[in-house]
Amino acid sequence: MSQAAEADLERKRRYDRLVGAHRADLFRYAYWLNGDAALAEDVVQDAMIRAWRSLDNLREDAAAKPWLLTIVRRENARFFERKRHETVDIDELVGAPTLQISSEDSTDQDDLHKAIGELEPDYREPLVLQVVLGHSTKEIADIMGLTNGAVLTRLHRARKKLIENFDLGEPEAE
Numbered sequence: 001m002s003q004a005a006e007a008d009l010e011r012k013r014r015y016d017r018l019v020g021a022h023r024a025d026l027f028r029y030a031y032w033l034n035g036d037a038a039l040a041e042d043v044v045q046d047a048m049i050r051a052w053r054s055l056d057n058l059r060e061d062a063a064a065k066p067w068l069l070t071i072v073r074r075e076n077a078r079f080f081e082r083k084r085h086e087t088v089d090i091d092e093l094v095g096a097p098t099l100q101i102s103s104e105d106s107t108d109q110d111d112l113h114k115a116i117g118e119l120e121p122d123y124r125e126p127l128v129l130q131v132v133l134g135h136s137t138k139e140i141a142d143i144m145g146l147t148n149g150a151v152l153t154r155l156h157r158a159r160k161k162l163i164e165n166f167d168l169g170e171p172e173a174e
Helices: 003-034 037-053 061-082 107-117 121-131 137-144 148-165
Strands: none
Touching: 003 037, 003 061, 037 061, 061 137, 107 121, 107 148, 121 137, 121 148, 137 148
């Protein structure tokens, strides 16, 4: 086997190892960003192509997940920049897609999903990255292009808004 073919094979193995390990998280993140499974799959596919093209720019394999999530985030933004969506009459809307944190049905959980969905994107995104995808504040800062302090502030404000907006209900008097 030639040296070039061997290098290509090693590059493919590295790509398969890094992307394969994070594919489910990439899809979940893309789905969370746009709320459409088919679109999320397209965004992940485009992100995987972009990751392949720029794989040599990834210096440390340990940084693969935040690097890939950043690519997904940017691909999602590119999709909405270049595509003009058909408008829909507001009277035809049934409901907004919900964020799925768990497969269990629960009224409290539905209320929490709704409360998270109502947060401003600047607060919602870091909260989902931390709670749903399990990222550290440093990883969130890298993904969103923010300082660590800005991420901590947004997370604090997101939780504060959730506490204010999430109807915990009053216990009934007996």
